[in-house]
């Protein structure tokens with residue numbers, strides 16, 4: 001029998017090469033004044049950026065620009081709101097990586113409010129956001145976070161007492177996501193690697209989640225199948241459009257999968273470590289993925305060799321190896337070997353590069369939630385995971 005489940009809404013999804021050309025026409029249908037949230041002006045000065053601004057001018061759209069150059073803090077969101085709350089904005093468009101899309105999502109939710117965004121952050125603020133917001137369109141230029149399909153914006157304050165928490169409401173799912181793989185062609189290799197490993201982690205954690213639903217299993221597996229071919233190719237040949245398209249698709253379905261099935265221990269670490277240190281989200285995910293999955297498989301084996309989670313891990317090993325009729329042990333080892341070799345191949349940084357020390361482990365572990373991980377890992381296991389990538 002199919003178990004009861006809930007499947008969250010998704011944006012209207014417009015996917016395909018060259019689809020950015022439709023943005024001005026869509027934007028115009030909302031009104032003449034828009035707020036354009038982008039990265040540290042790299043997109044605006046690209047061929048696609050210049051084309052887009054020209055089409056805005058030709059369509060009579062008046063745009064204001066907000067630049068987001070790192071993971072958004074409450075101050076960055078509040079400042080954008082203060083600057084533009086009297087500009088009669090009808091639509092917010094975010095074009096960039098996950099940080100830019102999260103910032104745009106939060107700004108669209110805060111433009112008509114007078115409070116600081118911090119008051120609505122989960123675990124930090126005390127107020128509940130009513131979900132009212134301006135229309136919001138997300139246009140990713142990296143393939144990673146899947147923020148273009150999710151209902152939360154991650155807001156960070158780094159340092160002592162720092163946090164990485166979400167502004168979340170069902171209504172914050174973007175109204176429209178335009179996913180044009182051509183926009184990711186010039187994403188530099190380190191960002192391609194980190195965002196690609198974030199996407200990989202999201203797909204695997206949603207697939208292995210302790211609350212999967214039939215849709216997410218199918219989507220996450222399909223996303224992993226695309227990523228298996230595409231990620232090594234975009235790492236080696238950034239301008240391989242077919243592979244970029246595969247990564248754009250994998251990132252899109254990773255967002256839909258995680259929004260419904262949840263995430264696991266690696267994203268638990270990404271929240272705790274990301275609040276304490278200035279370290280990119282994709283690096284935490286990429287660096288911890290291999291040891292976290294290796295220990296999880298070891299513990300699952302000790303408990304029950306035919307557990308559903310181990311069967312799923314073996315399915316992933318089979319997918320990556322392309323081999324039939326091999327033992328479960330073969331497939332499990334194959335999958336972990338892939339994670340280790342990809343981490344090495346893409347030179348994913350270790351934690352110490354960002355100032356993490358073994359004396360921080362206690363604090364990190366205390367703040368780490370295990371989310372929807374397939375089993376609960378011990379404090380010793382969590383310490384081993386961190387030690388192996390210090």
Ligand SMILES: [Fe+2]
Nearest residue numbers: 145198202285
């Ligand atoms: Fe992530």
